[in-house]
Amino acid sequence: MARCRGIGKCSATASMSIINRIPFSFAARRVILVGLADSATELPLFFYVTDMSQIIEFIGNHTLLFIAFFVTLGMLVYTEYMRLSTANTALSPYDATQKMNQGNSLFLDVRDESEFKSGHLLNARSMPVNKLAERLHEIEKFKEKDIVVYCDNGMRTSRAVAKLKKGGFSNLNTLAGGLVAWEKANLPTVTK
Numbered sequence: 631m632a633r634c635r636g637i638g639k640c641s642a643t644a645s646m647s648i649i650n651r652i653p654f655s656f657a658a659r660r661v662i663l664v665g666l667a668d669s670a671t672e673l674p675l676f677f678y679v680t681d682m683s684q685i686i687e688f689i690g691n692h693t694l695l696f697i698a699f700f701v702t703l704g705m706l707v708y709t710e711y712m713r714l715s716t717a718n719t720a721l722s723p724y725d726a727t728q729k730m731n732q733g734n735s736l737f738l739d740v741r742d743e744s745e746f747k748s749g750h751l752l753n754a755r756s757m758p759v760n761k762l763a764e765r766l767h768e769i770e771k772f773k774e775k776d777i778v779v780y781c782d783n784g785m786r787t788s789r790a791v792a793k794l795k796k797g798g799f800s801n802l803n804t805l806a807g808g809l810v811a812w813e814k815a816n817l818p819t820v821t822k
Contacts, residue, residue: 712788720806723815726751726778729803735776736769740790741809745782749819751812759786759793766797773799780805780812 689696721729729735730752737754739746746756757765759781769777777799781787787804794802805812813819 712792719803721778721803722806723812723817726803726805726812727817729776729778735778735803736772738769738777738779738790739781740779740786741781747822749809749821751780751809752818752820754780759790762790762793763797766794774801776801776803778803778805781808783808783810 726737730737737751739750739754739756740759740762741750741756742758743756746754750756755769757769777794779787779790779794779802781790784804784807787808791802791804807814809819
């Protein structure tokens with residue numbers, strides 16, 4: 631009979647003999663291993679054997695919880711997909727000021743007009759994200775230049791970058807943290 635060494639750990643041989651002694655058919659049972667081994671010769675003894683019918687019963691009894699879990703999971707996957715599909719360079723406020731001082735970058739504010747008028751970056755152009763697709767012709771001459779896209783906190787920026795990429799723009803940057811991060815860094819804004 632296999633014996634375990636220490637608390638919660640068994641040798642690989644002992645663990646396999648414990649698993650093999652489970653009297654249920656493996657097709658109806660699932661063995662879930664939770665935890666990591668310290669070495670190749672030891673396996674953690676954190677086994678939880680459950681019946682598939684229990685899982686189905688749990689889902690039936692907690693339908694809303696199950697739906698909420700998958701909706702949340704879907705939202706996380708979608709957010710990560712959008713972030714990765716619009717992969718661009720996120721500039722810190724200080725890196726953005728260097729681009730601004732070089733003078734060959736377009737700063738594109740994708741907030742609403744009223745937000746733009748309350749304060750924006752020097753020489754920034756206002757182009758709200760919901761009107762961006764129909765106004766792309768206005769910035770066509772900047773296709774080969776660097777474009778720094780920003781909003782208040784970066785939420786609308788990813789949508790704007792996706793639309794710009796679809797329009798053929800490639801040198802896209804974002805202001806990390808948006809105008810909020812810019813103001814936290816005590817950098818100036820202008821109003822019109």
